Amino acid sequence: MASPQRRLAVVVLAGVLPWVVVTFDGGWYPVFSFGFLHLDPVSFTSLPTYVSRVGSVPPRLTAWPMATLLYVAALATALFDYVSSLDSRIPAGLLFLAGVDVGLLALSLSRQPTILALPVGALCLWAAVWVGYGDALLGD
Numbered sequence: 001m002a003s004p005q006r007r008l009a010v011v012v013l014a015g016v017l018p019w020v021v022v023t024f025d026g027g028w029y030p031v032f033s034f035g036f037l038h039l040d041p042v043s044f045t046s047l048p049t050y051v052s053r054v055g056s057v058p059p060r061l062t063a064w065p066m067a068t069l070l071y072v073a074a075l076a077t078a079l080f081d082y083v084s085s086l087d088s089r090i091p092a093g094l095l096f097l098a099g100v101d102v103g104l105l106a107l108s109l110s111r112q113p114t115i116l117a118l119p120v121g122a123l124c125l126w127a128a129v130w131v132g133y134g135d136a137l138l139g140d
Contacts, residue, residue: 002132002134002135003083003129004082010131011078011122014095014125017032017120018030018031019067019102019105019121019124020117020122022116022118023118024114024116025042032070033050033121036050040134047064059136060112061105061109064101067098067102070098070101071095071098075083077084077090088133090135091133092132093130096129098125099121099126100122102119
């Protein structure tokens, strides 16, 4: 059975790794749970800063803040699980759903001409479910 420390570590790691790698004719940039990184010139825009600049989240990007909210809820439940006992299906389910939203975000971005968005974060979030909570979900 995975320890609460291991579960918390994989949840944190899944949130700090890039969620979507967006490629286009002029280059690429990573999108994280909390913002995106411009590479030329190097600068970082947080999700709240982006939303305040555009006024509201464009329809094609609504999966991004939803995935972040699901991830934050999963992190909170993983923290709670660390200090006390919790049903492991709760953070596992939240991580899985966050991965689905990351996949939807990549799909939505890829529908634009000359853009390919790779949902690497969906794989990271689902791997966190398996590594951190797989034993509990399988009943071992």
